[in-house]
Amino acid sequence: MTETLLRGRLLTFHREPADQTDTEAYTYLEDAGLLIRDGLIAATGPFADVRAQAPEAPITDHRPHLMMAGFVDTHIHFPQVQVIASWGAQLLDWLNGYTFPEETRFADPAHCARMASAFLDLLIAHGTTTAVSFCSVHSASAEALFAEAARRDMRMLAGKVMMDRNAPDGLRDTAQSGYDDSKALIDRWHGRGRNGYVITPRFAITSTPEQLRMAGALAAEHPECHVQTHLSENRAEIVYTAELYPEARDYLDVYQRHGLLGPRTLLGHAIHLEPREIDALAATGAHPVFCPTSNLFLGSGLFDDAGLRQRGIASGIATDVGAGTSYSMLQTLNEGYKVLQLQGQALHPLRAFHWATRGNAEVLGLADRIGTLDAGSEADIVVLDSAATEAMALRTERAGTLAEELFILQVMGCDRAIAEVYVSGTARKRAARPKDRHLMPEPA
Ligand SMILES: [Zn+2]
Secondary structure (H helix, E strand, O other): OOEEEEEEEEEEEOOOOOOOOOHHHEEEEEEEEEEEEOOEEEEEEEHHHHHHHOOOOOEEEEEEEEEEEOEEEEEEEHHHOOOOOOOOOOHHHHHHHHHHHHHHHHHOHHHHHHHHHHHHHHHHHOOEEEEEEEOOOOHHHHHHHHHHHHHHOOEEEEEOEEOOOOOOOOOOOOHHHHHHHHHHHHHHHOOOOOEEEEEEEOOHHHOOHHHHHHHHHHHHHOOOOEEEEEEOOOHHHHHHHHHHOOOOOOHHHHHHOOOOOOOOEEEEEOOOOOHHHHHHHHHHOOEEEEOHHHHHHOOOOOOOHHHHHHOOOOOEEOOOOOOOOOOOHHHHHHHHHHHHHOOOOOOOHHHHHHHHHHHHHHHOOOOOOOOOOOOOOEOOEEEEOOOOOHHHHHHHHOOOOHHHHHHHHHHHOOHHHEEEEEEOOEEOOHHHOOOOOOOOOOOO
């Protein structure tokens, strides 16, 4: 048995706060103890109480920093580590000009292994302990990501993209091989370590109807797996999709008629929706995923968070690197705030931090394991420093409430505000601040 006792300020959510005064939605402690035992959170509470339960445990003192559940990123592309910050294009040109050529490099397993390691280093450096990732079309890319995540005991959800048309040579599977390769990856990786498989038809444009039919069959055969794809990100994409699927009532119907919608389905972007599509989202329990930095970067449009919430639809929030411009969920919340401001909608900081932790975990159906600091949860923890830079320190001097401090982190924070990260109870960050070195050391 290994035990560690963390000491610091602590914030954990029990549900989404209705507004800034809804203090029953969360627990905030000025001097908390968080006991980690064998990779799980064994106890959380006032420091003296938790100390009494583990008088011998070694203490790591994080005061005055703030301990929260590690961030959850519900939509990201691991093969795009070297695509992020590619200039001047909107979605379809960006895919053809930058992304597809880059993803052909993932035919090489050595390249996959190097990028998988770098990708998980980057997530950890930014405080993200679980991500839902698209891989490339190559099984080797998913193999590399799952192997690296298992080595770190990191909870990772991912799948190889299925794409059998409208992509260059070397980047297409077939309806049959996409099914077979995905099935083999499920058998090999789903539930191994903390890995989960996500059935991943890239989007309507790059799949034939036959491929989507087989993806739907796979989802029916494996109800334990999530499904992820993209939906209504860009106007030209929607027009092209309608040409490719003339029988579909709308974009979402392409997925719906192939059995791909349900409470375990994640739909990146979902910006330009028809009323029928919103009805179908509400009826099926599928989850839109808001990717603000990406939506601004590609000029895609403004996600109607309030409109979807009004219908009881639970959305995720995510970086969407490499069209997204930051690995940081703090910066994602910052840009999300601005996207909602442009529509006269409000994203208050308590809701924002709930969203990036427990909210995203609930969207994934994993709130019993991640996204909280409740006893019994997996010990994935981020330690936040709200005075990480001179500018933040000066501003934080004038912060009078928890919500004000959180908003400073949300607007001004980035990887420098991440003081430490625990993955399954093991500290992964402090030894390698990004300013000191580019990549994390090999874990013991
Ligand atoms: Zn995406």
